Amino acid sequence: MSTVMVALLRGVNVGASTKVPMADLRRVVAGCGYGDVRTYVNSGNVVLTADDPDPDAVADRLRAACAEAFPVRPDVVVRTRDELHAVVAANPFLDRDDDPTHHHVVFLPGHDRPVAPDLDVAAFHPEDLALGAREVYLYLPFGMGRSALATRLAARKGERGTARNWRTVTTLASLADAAGG
Template sequence: MTTERYAALLRGINVGGKKKVPMAQLCSVVEGLGCTDVRTYLQSGNVTFAADGGDETSLARDVAAAVNGEFGFAVDIVVRDHAYLRGVMEACPFPAAELQGRQLHVTYFSEPVSAERFAGLDPAAYAPEEFRLGDRALYLYAPDGLGTSRLGARLSRPALNKGLIATSRNWNTVVELVELTSGV
């Protein structure tokens, strides 16, 4: 069996005092699943680890069940391997090197999404903000940051993400997750 490196992206923890998940405890939970080299990044639900076998979907399900068992609440989780995370970073349609990390975000989806899902959005209404779709990902350019982004708020509405797990990370986190899952 080949050991792969993954990142589990937990959605909506440690926000506004709700769904509190201490990172050290999260590491212990993931280690309890037999994963190794477990590390967290920030307090917003990023945990990287090495695992033998399994696939992203089953790993997400296992981590979610373990988190629910430990903390007593459900958390949506997307798990992606290093190759995928690196591919998303490299495929960025915006000039990431020229932007601040707070200006560029990636939303990771649990399933592929099509342009039809977003057909009702008029891009001109949100300019200069823009978004582009990628492989189970959405890239958002928000020049003033996500906190004031009208397009970001619209894209996060449940109707657009129905049937999906969707969780966003700023570009600094995207880059760090690639590094943390590189195995170096």
């Protein structure tokens, strides 16, 4: 039985040196033996089905295949459909407003819980963050591009992840549901 998964590539199509055409990405993912391959927007979001139920193994395989196929070597974070739905259900900031451009999730690789940032989050008010199981939830009412909190987090050494806005997260959850039949 296949497992529906979502692969999130970090740093794809954010500059001239990071170009990965989505049609080529779909071919690479399908060439790894994954089925029902769909991409969403032009930033490295892939819905797929895999016979291997281990998201880390799928991430490793996709990371290697992308490194071989493209000039950019993106990190890859993979979540199962159920894990993605748990991320959606756990967002602690949805009671603040319903504007999807204000809500972001940073997906971290591996199985470790995120480490609390060594900064005074209250100093960034009204921006906020909360730690999830393997994600960092961000509430950025002025958007990611103007966020002092997001800038500080991105400058930290150590944990690396890939951020997605709320509209992308929820759309990927819907696409994963559709892939599951």
